[in-house]
Amino acid sequence: MSVTPASQPRRTYRHGDLREALLDAGIEMAREGGPDAVVLREATRRAGVSPNAAYRHFADREALLHAVSDACLGFAADRIEQSVAEVPEGDPVDTARALLRAVGTGYIAFAREEPGLFRTAFSVPDNLQRAAEPAKAGRNGRTPFQLVGFALDALVDAGVLPRERRENAEFLAWATVHGLGMLVIDGPLRGLDDRMIDYATARLLDMVDRGL
Amino acid sequence: MSVTPASQPRRTYRHGDLREALLDAGIEMAREGGPDAVVLREATRRAGVSPNAAYRHFADREALLHAVSDACLGFAADRIEQSVAEVPEGDPVDTARALLRAVGTGYIAFAREEPGLFRTAFSVPDNLQRAAEPAKAGRNGRTPFQLVGFALDALVDAGVLPRERRENAEFLAWATVHGLGMLVIDGPLRGLDDRMIDYATARLLDMVDRGL
DNA sequence: CCCTGATGTGTACACTGTCCACAACCCTAC
DNA sequence: GTAGGGTTGTGGACAGTGTACACATCAGGG
Structure with missing residues (x-):
C-alpha cells in the first residue's frame, strides 16, 4: 500500500506518506513472525528510507509496535464481522445466540488464519479505557470489544441473558475465547488438527451459552 | 542459587553448575521483564562468565528461553497447589467443585503475582505432547495441565461432571482461566483494581461450574 | 602421568535501536 | 518572488545483542 514501490528509489525528497508505509511494513512483518518480528530498521528498508526517518513518525520502536497492534485489532474486528454477517435472520432468540457464537468463531478463526497478527494484537499492554478507541476499530468502525458487547446486548434484548448478568459479561465471554x-x-x-479445534471451539461456546 | 556469588570472581576454572546459574539468572530476568527481558549475555554476566560459555549448555537464546519457560510453568504449578491445599475436606461434591475453583484461582493468582513469569511460561510454542513433561512440573512433580485434569477427574468421581463430558474438558477449563x-x-x-478482578474471576468460575 | 573430551575465553561480525548534527525540501509571509 | 523557518529525511556513530570460530584450560580415566 506504500505510495512509492520499494523496487525503485524515490525521486522526490518527501516520501508522501511514510507513516502509512512504515505501518504497512510493520503489519507485514507481524503477519510473518509476530510482534518480535516487527523491527524498525527493516520497516524503513522496506519503505526505501533511511533508518532514522522512522523517528519523525514514531517516538521509538515501541510506538510503531503499538500502532501495528492497534491495526491488528482492527483486522480481528473485520474477521469477526465477517462471521457475524453470515448469521441468518430468524427467531430473535436463536439469532441472538448465534450472534455471540459468531463473534467467538470469528475470533478463533482470526487467531488460526493470522496467528502473527493475533499475537501482535495482544502483545502490547492495554487497558479498558482504550479498548474502544477508533484506531483499534475495523472497517465498520467497531472494535472487537464493542462487537462482543453488541452480541451480549442482543442476548439481553432477546431475553436470553438476564439483565443483571449483563454487566461485565464482556470479560467472561472474551476471556474464554481469547x-x-x-x-x-x-x-x-x-x-x-482443525476438526479437533472446531470441536473444542463448539464445546467452549456451548459452555459460555450455558454458563453466562 | 548460583554456586559462585556474582560479587567476587570465580577462582576455579570450572563454574560448577553453570547451566543452573544461567537458568536462575534467566528466571530472575523473566520475573522482572517477561520473556523479552531474558537476554543471553546478561545471564552470562550475572553468572560471572564469558558470553559464549552459555553455548556449552544451551543451543541458543531460544533454548535458554525455553528452559526458563518450563521452569515458569513449574512455578505456576506450585502456586496452584498452594490454592488447592487450602480447600477444606468435606462433602465430596463440594470438595470436588472447590478443587476446580482452587485450580482456577491459583492460576489467576500466579498471573497477578508474577506477571513476568506468567507471560514467559506461555511465550514459547508448545503442544499437548509436551504438556506433561517433568521439566514443566512443580515441586510436587505435577504440571498445571495435570492439575486441571485431576480436578476434573474429581468432579467426575463425585458425580458432578457427566463422564461423557470429561474428555478434553481440560481445554475448556484451561482456556477460560488462561x-x-x-x-x-x-x-x-x-x-x-483487585476487587474487580476477584469478582470477574468468581463469575468466570461460576460460568465454568455451570457450563462445563 | 599424559591425553582427550568437556568447558570456558577471546575476537569478530552482522544486526538492532537510538542519539546527534546536518541537508533538502515545502510553505508562508512579506 | 524571494527569504526565512519548520518539517522531513540523511549520515555517521555508539552501545548492546546473538552467535560463529579458533583457542585455552582443566578434570578425570587409560
Whole structure:
C-alpha cells in the first residue's frame, strides 16, 4: 500500500506518506513472525528510507509496535464481522445466540488464519479505557470489544441473558475465547488438527451459552 | 542459587553448575521483564562468565528461553497447589467443585503475582505432547495441565461432571482461566483494581461450574 | 602421568535501536 | 518572488545483542 514501490528509489525528497508505509511494513512483518518480528530498521528498508526517518513518525520502536497492534485489532474486528454477517435472520432468540457464537468463531478463526497478527494484537499492554478507541476499530468502525458487547446486548434484548448478568459479561465471554485462541496458537493446544479445534471451539461456546 | 556469588570472581576454572546459574539468572530476568527481558549475555554476566560459555549448555537464546519457560510453568504449578491445599475436606461434591475453583484461582493468582513469569511460561510454542513433561512440573512433580485434569477427574468421581463430558474438558477449563489471566495482565482488563478482578474471576468460575 | 573430551575465553561480525548534527525540501509571509 | 523557518529525511556513530570460530584450560580415566 506504500505510495512509492520499494523496487525503485524515490525521486522526490518527501516520501508522501511514510507513516502509512512504515505501518504497512510493520503489519507485514507481524503477519510473518509476530510482534518480535516487527523491527524498525527493516520497516524503513522496506519503505526505501533511511533508518532514522522512522523517528519523525514514531517516538521509538515501541510506538510503531503499538500502532501495528492497534491495526491488528482492527483486522480481528473485520474477521469477526465477517462471521457475524453470515448469521441468518430468524427467531430473535436463536439469532441472538448465534450472534455471540459468531463473534467467538470469528475470533478463533482470526487467531488460526493470522496467528502473527493475533499475537501482535495482544502483545502490547492495554487497558479498558482504550479498548474502544477508533484506531483499534475495523472497517465498520467497531472494535472487537464493542462487537462482543453488541452480541451480549442482543442476548439481553432477546431475553436470553438476564439483565443483571449483563454487566461485565464482556470479560467472561472474551476471556474464554481469547484463552482458547492463545492456547491454540502457541499454547499446549498447538498442532491439534482443525476438526479437533472446531470441536473444542463448539464445546467452549456451548459452555459460555450455558454458563453466562 | 548460583554456586559462585556474582560479587567476587570465580577462582576455579570450572563454574560448577553453570547451566543452573544461567537458568536462575534467566528466571530472575523473566520475573522482572517477561520473556523479552531474558537476554543471553546478561545471564552470562550475572553468572560471572564469558558470553559464549552459555553455548556449552544451551543451543541458543531460544533454548535458554525455553528452559526458563518450563521452569515458569513449574512455578505456576506450585502456586496452584498452594490454592488447592487450602480447600477444606468435606462433602465430596463440594470438595470436588472447590478443587476446580482452587485450580482456577491459583492460576489467576500466579498471573497477578508474577506477571513476568506468567507471560514467559506461555511465550514459547508448545503442544499437548509436551504438556506433561517433568521439566514443566512443580515441586510436587505435577504440571498445571495435570492439575486441571485431576480436578476434573474429581468432579467426575463425585458425580458432578457427566463422564461423557470429561474428555478434553481440560481445554475448556484451561482456556477460560488462561484467557482471563492474559487479559488481566496486559490485555484490556489491565489496571482493574483487585476487587474487580476477584469478582470477574468468581463469575468466570461460576460460568465454568455451570457450563462445563 | 599424559591425553582427550568437556568447558570456558577471546575476537569478530552482522544486526538492532537510538542519539546527534546536518541537508533538502515545502510553505508562508512579506 | 524571494527569504526565512519548520518539517522531513540523511549520515555517521555508539552501545548492546546473538552467535560463529579458533583457542585455552582443566578434570578425570587409560
